[in-house]
Ligand SMILES: NC(=O)c1ccc[n+]([C@@H]2O[C@H](COP(=O)([O-])OP(=O)(O)OC[C@H]3O[C@@H](n4cnc5c(N)ncnc54)[C@H](O)[C@@H]3O)[C@@H](O)[C@H]2O)c1
Ligand SMILES: [Zn+2]
């Protein structure tokens with residue numbers, strides 16, 4: 001089969017690989033019909049994630065058709081159209097029993113923190129991902145769901161991460177009626193977080209980024225006010241000014257460890273590797289929220305140290321909430337919103353890339369070229 005393969009930082013290509021086989025009676029093999037490239041894939045692509053091995057296939061956002069199932073699989077059969085959450089999880093361990101599917105204890109030898117994630121390095125379990133023609137799906141009775149007939153492929157693939165993660169970010173913010181919500185990051189995750197904030201009762205939503213074409217999307221898709229951080233010497237001060245001087249009630253970090261906006265942080269993290277990633281966005285969030293407010297962190301940070309302003313968070317009495325999204329926990333409620341027409345997730349898709357051209361896709365998404373917000377990968381297309 002054809003599969004995206006990592007060759008080293010900033011180098012990916014499509015290679016021939018063996019079609020995966022059932023390794024455990026609970027596995028399914030899925031023929032991928034749509035995959036996506038995510039901001040999270042960029043951390044791998046840029047060499048920021050420890051133990052990203054040459055030969056690994058990325059892709060934690062994918063849907064497809066069941067090709068084969070192991071002997072113990074009950075809920076799926078060949079031909080079923082399925083969406084697969086980005087988390088690999090067992091469904092029965094201490095953490096899964098509490099709905100913490102992203103923290104499953106049975107799927108990753110490094111499971112003291114994160115559980116398993118498809119196509120996300122050996123730090124996250126070493127599972128090959130779905131930017132390929134076929135993918136092995138462990139615990140096939142637990143993770144995947146059959147896609148309802150009324151949900152089209154483009155919308156379904158965004159249900160495997162970007163939409164539920166944005167929605168989860170707003171949930172973690174514990175938004176009260178009328179709250180002022182600031183979202184850092186106007187990528188797909190930030191856009192969905194901003195849009196979800198309204199659903200949860202926000203009275204005002206302000207999105208911060210520096211890419212004008214994405215801020216435009218935040219205005220049209222998420223109906224948010226926008227702030228470009230490069231237009232203000234001190235963006236925190238500007239945001240305070242916009243929020244009665246006290247700060248926002250809730251701030252969502254949808255940027256993560258590769259934030260722009262502070263040269264020193266960029267040099268000490270991306271270049272010198274003295275920090276696991278730049279803490280600029282999370283520190284701006286801590287500074288922007290009012291005393292006693294809530295910071296929700298859904299932007300991804302790696303396992304290594306970053307210089308987060310914990311003292312300020314402590315002394316302001318903040319609530320900090322964060323996690324990788326437990327995707328399947330969000331589906332029942334989200335599917336109701338999709339069916340009711342509140343979300344049309346595919347509105348954020350800007351590019352459709354044949355699997356064979358995925359290297360160009362990574363370059364375009366990484367360099368934020370051609371107005372790219374969300375690229376979808378289509379195996380078999382040319
Ligand atoms: N928690 C989870 O489960 C989960 C799931 C998916 C993605 N993520 C993470 O969420 C983050 C966003 O994902 P995405 O797909 O939207 O990525 P993306 O790269 O498309 O978007 C990130 C956006 O942040 C902007 N940005 C950079 N520095 C900024 C700053 N200092 N302030 C404000 N904006 C800034 C960028 O210009 C970009 O538009 C990534 O870190 C990704 O790894 C987490
Ligand atoms: Zn993703």
Ligand SMILES: [Zn+2]
Pocket residue numbers: 089090091092093094095096097103104105106
């Ligand atoms: Zn588990």
